[in-house]
Amino acid sequence: REARYVLERASARETAARVAAGALAELFLKEFGIEVASHVVAVGDVALCQDNAPFEKVMALRDREEIVLNRVDPEVEARMKEAVDEAVKNRDTVGGTFEVIARGVPPGLGSCAQWDERLDGMLAQAVMSIQAVKAVAIGSGIENAAAFGSRVHDEIGYSRQESRFRRKSNRAGGLEGGISNGEDIVVRGYLKPISTLRQPLESVDFETKETVKAAYERSDVCVVPAGGVAGEAMVALVVARALLDKFGGDSLEETRRNFEAYREQVRRF
Numbered sequence: 001r002e003a004r005y006v007l008e009r010a011s012a013r014e015t016a017a018r019v020a021a022g023a024l025a026e027l028f029l030k031e032f033g034i035e036v037a038s039h040v041v042a043v044g045d046v047a048l049c050q051d052n053a054p055f056e057k058v059m060a061l062r063d064r065e066e067i068v069l070n071r072v073d074p075e076v077e078a079r080m081k082e083a084v085d086e087a088v089k090n091r092d093t094v095g096g097t098f099e100v101i102a103r104g105v106p107p108g109l110g111s112c113a114q115w116d117e118r119l120d121g122m123l124a125q126a127v128m129s130i131q132a133v134k135a136v137a138i139g140s141g142i143e144n145a146a147a148f149g150s151r152v153h154d155e156i157g158y159s160r161q162e163s164r165f166r167r168k169s170n171r172a173g174g175l176e177g178g179i180s181n182g183e184d185i186v187v188r189g190y191l192k193p194i195s196t197l198r199q200p201l202e203s204v205d206f207e208t209k210e211t212v213k214a215a216y217e218r219s220d221v222c223v224v225p226a227g228g229v230a231g232e233a234m235v236a237l238v239v240a241r242a243l244l245d246k247f248g249g250d251s252l253e254e255t256r257r258n259f260e261a262y263r264e265q266v267r268r269f
Helices: 003-010 012-030 055-063 075-090 120-126 223-245 254-266
Strands: 036-043 097-105 133-138 155-160 164-167 183-191 203-205 209-211
Touching: 012 036, 012 223, 036 055, 036 075, 036 223, 055 097, 097 223, 120 133, 120 183, 120 223, 183 223, 223 254
Parallel strands: none
Antiparallel strands: 036 097, 097 183, 133 183, 155 164, 203 209
16 A cells, blocks of 8 residues: 555666666677767757757767766757756756667668567667656657658668668658668657656545645656666667677677678678
């Protein structure tokens, strides 16, 4: 009858272990030229206007020692801070959106044949498993739902300079039919405001069944930047697993050999 017993086990503090594992996955992916980075896209109703943040700017944020909100636009970051300050002043909380980008992922990871092997499905489950995440989008998936197909699907071209097929846009977020297509994999996580409020909402006492104010437990006002870090770790873990499923061997050397042979095959296609 004491719901507070689940607080610690349900806490997002468990994501610390996931972030540690994700860091190892990122080191592994770098061996194959794959980089993963995250940043904050929105806090409350303050959002980045551009559809896709430059990956180089997102990566550069990792070098900053003091990051309050991982923003690629200082002006928007200042407005985000104001939104957080307003929530603090009102004894409230605020949610938002983070974005994770994986660059250098080869085409062909995942599967179109089995529902549980679709790479987009695995990424969505992994990011959705992060506490407070209530929606996940691949690319501009949410916006795509309100548009006509002619304005959504990415046209395909061929880059002779890169010797590979390229999409002229990336609204699909690097995934088509459950398989990576060689473009940046872009995943967004939408976080609800933290439910523990310093001005508690109404609840019910289990014993008396009377209306009471919910108990207050120390919590953050905005967890979007931290959510992005956890999201980055989960994306790295999923991509690393998908890469091993396709190219895995008994050693890193063997896996790298399989990977390079496949990349050469794709280049010659």
